Amino acid sequence: MLRASRLFDGETVRVADNHVVIIEGTTIAGIGRAADLRHGETVVDFPGATLIPGLIDPHVHLAFDASCDPVKSLAERDDGAVLAAMRLAAKTALRAGITTVRDLGDRGFLSLGLRGAPDLPTIVAAGPPLTTERGHCHFLGGEVAGGSAELRAAVRAHIQRGVDVVKIMASGGTMTPGSIQEQAQFDREALLVAVSEAHRHGIPVTAHAHGRGAVLDAIEAGVDGVEHATFWAADGVDTPGRDLVERIVSRRVPLGATAGVLPGADAAMPVAVCRRMPAIIANFAALHAEGAVIVAGTDAGIGPYKPHDVLPYARDRLSAFGMDPLTILRSMTSVAADVCGLGHSKGRLRAGYDADVVVVQGDPIADLSALHRVAAVYSRGTRVDSGSRTEA
Ligand SMILES: [Zn+2]
Known part of the structure; x- marks a missing residue:
């Protein structure tokens, strides 16, 4: 489970405390607020960051x-x-x-x-x-x-x-x-x-x-x-x-x-x-x-x-x-x-979609340069090496 301050699901922004994306295997099992979740999930925390689709x-x-x-x-x-x-x-x-x-x-x-x-x-x-x-x-x-x-x-x-x-x-x-x-x-x-x-x-x-x-x-x-x-x-x-x-x-x-x-x-x-x-x-x-x-x-x-x-x-x-x-x-x-013909599986943080998730530092709606401050990349559920070309 990934937790951050904000979440952009591909269509709308959710700005409330502690948004999460729950990953099971290669797919997204659900998104929501941390407070609503059952206990026992492993949480990877990204305070101040925003979760966005890959x-x-x-x-x-x-x-x-x-x-x-x-x-x-x-x-x-x-x-x-x-x-x-x-x-x-x-x-x-x-x-x-x-x-x-x-x-x-x-x-x-x-x-x-x-x-x-x-x-x-x-x-x-x-x-x-x-x-x-x-x-x-x-x-x-x-x-x-x-x-x-x-x-x-x-x-x-x-x-x-x-x-x-x-x-x-x-x-x-x-x-x-x-x-x-x-x-x-x-x-x-x-x-x-x-x-x-x-x-x-x-x-x-x-x-x-x-x-x-x-x-x-x-x-x-x-x-x-x-x-x-x-x-x-x-x-x-x-x-x-x-x-x-x-x-x-x-x-x-x-x-x-x-x-x-x-x-x-x-x-x-x-x-x-x-x-x-x-x-x-x-x-x-x-x-x-x-x-x-x-x-x-x-x-x-x-x-x-x-x-x-x-x-x-x-x-x-x-x-x-x-x-x-x-x-x-x-x-x-x-x-x-x-x-790209992948609207059913990509580009959105939504239950059932592929777990392609990017964590960017800051708020990309307030400042799009956040897209250059990549804190983590998950590709089909697996965290991969990440890093931006230059820190903007
Ligand atoms: Zn070309």
Whole structure:
């Protein structure tokens, strides 16, 4: 049984004396006030601290090593070396209280084999993202040559390999020479084929989409999520426009905002991204004000400014979107769990849910920097090594 001064259950905050989470095996047996409990429980006390659900990063790349050139670094390593690095990356996330990650792009389906490891966070795995010939991230092995029939077959092959989610590159991206970020890669018809095939098997699809056209096509094709949604244009950033905002909001399609960079790391970020950031933030702020579902989806691993434990730093960017601390905490826990298809078992402190619990010093509602003061991390009921990157 864990006892602390405050408890955030993933949705609401309970501020009263001595809140507890009772853990039995790998699950939460109950939450409540210490005064109401039967005697004889072993109590682990965290005075002054807050119990929160384990954080969830819905967009990471365990296979990228957060170096200055993760693509080159990946190409130089064999699968054994990559797997070892992926384990370390996953442990880095877990130490900081990130008890679930969704890997939206690996090489050779390596992330699938890491699922269920007791010393790692829970991993939701996409395998290599589906992309066009020489398209964005083709080097990960998810190239689809040909038309609809080949794309349908590729989706089916991914599902047969056992992916939890299909990731499709609807537009180009910065990381891939020759790929044009603002341009669509697959047309709407192709995206529709991918979505209908995946949904036929009960598997969700999330689309990497930067340009407005690619975001619109993905939404119209019925994807379950959009990654980035920067509305990137050749010379700046577009606005989504009334119709598209309405569709995103009314269909409850979650947007992964690629939020979260280490403090002071702006110099390491691509100039093209930094230059557009104020406009990207303004779009997300407008989308948030309209009620869009927004999660951080950090893209951890793609550069030194985005290590695998960067998620708590996304608080700054989400604040810039106009989200208040409670909304930010929900976004990183219960909302992110729903986005990852784990709303029934993760992201909430609730009886019957997995015992993924983080203890942070202080009150994160009063001061979100508490997310960097991790006192303990429980992953499926087991206390694991914990520690924040820097004490904020
Ligand atoms: Zn990514």
